[in-house]
Amino acid sequence: MNLNTINYYIATVEEMNITHAAQRLFISQQALSNHIARLEEELGVKLFNRSPVLSLTYAGKRFYEYALQMSNIERQIHQMVDDVNENQAGEIRVGISHTCGRAILPSILPKFKSEHPLVDVQLVEENSAEMENALRRGSLDLMIDFLPISIDGAVYSELTKERLFLVVSKSLLRETFGKDAQKTIKEFRKNLDMKAFKDFPFILLKKGNRVRAMLDEYMEGIKFSPNIILETENTETAFALASKGMGITVYPELFMWAMPEKNVKEAEVEFFPIRDKQTTGTLVIANMVERYLPTAASRFIETCKEGIDDIKTRAGVSA
Numbered sequence: 001m002n003l004n005t006i007n008y009y010i011a012t013v014e015e016m017n018i019t020h021a022a023q024r025l026f027i028s029q030q031a032l033s034n035h036i037a038r039l040e041e042e043l044g045v046k047l048f049n050r051s052p053v054l055s056l057t058y059a060g061k062r063f064y065e066y067a068l069q070m071s072n073i074e075r076q077i078h079q080m081v082d083d084v085n086e087n088q089a090g091e092i093r094v095g096i097s098h099t100c101g102r103a104i105l106p107s108i109l110p111k112f113k114s115e116h117p118l119v120d121v122q123l124v125e126e127n128s129a130e131m132e133n134a135l136r137r138g139s140l141d142l143m144i145d146f147l148p149i150s151i152d153g154a155v156y157s158e159l160t161k162e163r164l165f166l167v168v169s170k171s172l173l174r175e176t177f178g179k180d181a182q183k184t185i186k187e188f189r190k191n192l193d194m195k196a197f198k199d200f201p202f203i204l205l206k207k208g209n210r211v212r213a214m215l216d217e218y219m220e221g222i223k224f225s226p227n228i229i230l231e232t233e234n235t236e237t238a239f240a241l242a243s244k245g246m247g248i249t250v251y252p253e254l255f256m257w258a259m260p261e262k263n264v265k266e267a268e269v270e271f272f273p274i275r276d277k278q279t280t281g282t283l284v285i286a287n288m289v290e291r292y293l294p295t296a297a298s299r300f301i302e303t304c305k306e307g308i309d310d311i312k313t314r315a316g317v318s319a
Helices: 003-015 018-025 027-043 058-084 098-107 109-115 128-137 169-189 210-221 234-241 252-257 261-266 295-314
Strands: 090-096 119-125 140-144 154-169 199-207 227-232 249-252 270-274 280-288
Touching: 003 018, 003 027, 003 058, 018 027, 018 109, 027 090, 027 227, 090 098, 090 128, 090 295, 098 109, 098 140, 098 252, 109 119, 109 295, 119 249, 119 295, 128 280, 140 154, 140 295, 154 169, 154 210, 154 234, 154 295, 199 210, 199 234, 199 249, 210 249, 227 234, 234 249, 249 252, 252 295, 280 295
Parallel strands: 090 119, 090 140, 199 227
Antiparallel strands: 140 280, 154 249, 154 270, 154 280
């Protein structure tokens, strides 16, 4: 059984389209079809139903599970041999969300690439559930995400804790608290009174988002029902609207650390920390304990820790 054919089969299953799989593999459709046909002949079973659309047979589904294991073992062998030979070249596949990547990767990837120019970093930007599935089946070497991680056999290194901050425009604060605005701001930085904003408009992320889920749990606990005038999928959109005084929003601390100081000063907003364990997340980098972790991946983990510390130092936060 040829490992190239196994990898061709995996690509076909993932694309579930011969044309797309062939383009991805840089081979002709006929060549790919021949590989699949020979594999079915060797196994003595049909792996695909060809009509009305391409789909997996029961045997195809079961074989896919073993094909992934074979492909992963082959890759781990190459990684191990490279490490034994002290080969500095290689590839690591890292999963991260779009928003988290925007906040931390500029402080991580340039440094890692300068120190390991022959290591190819493949980024996979997905949501948590898709990243966990990819890590489980071996499509990822590493995953950067917030706890909890719900897959058995995953181990992780903590990168940082992250709080949520209430973002309120200075104009709204002045309009509401008048001559007591500065005194109120100082008090809220020490101990935020969320209920003081019960009549304020709120701009929040839509339900299903991690930040929104944390905030909803917190607000339910303190019996606070915000006056939500707008919901959005985009954290930066919510922040931009809040900075213009349209309403209050909630902003992750990691984004604040990554924000240029000039932008913070010009935003015309106040940031108030929400001091509660329900609104504190733990960012980690995870891998599968039973899978060989190449040296390049271990070095990437260390670079992530250093990069996060650099972000916090620039932001004036104790590492």
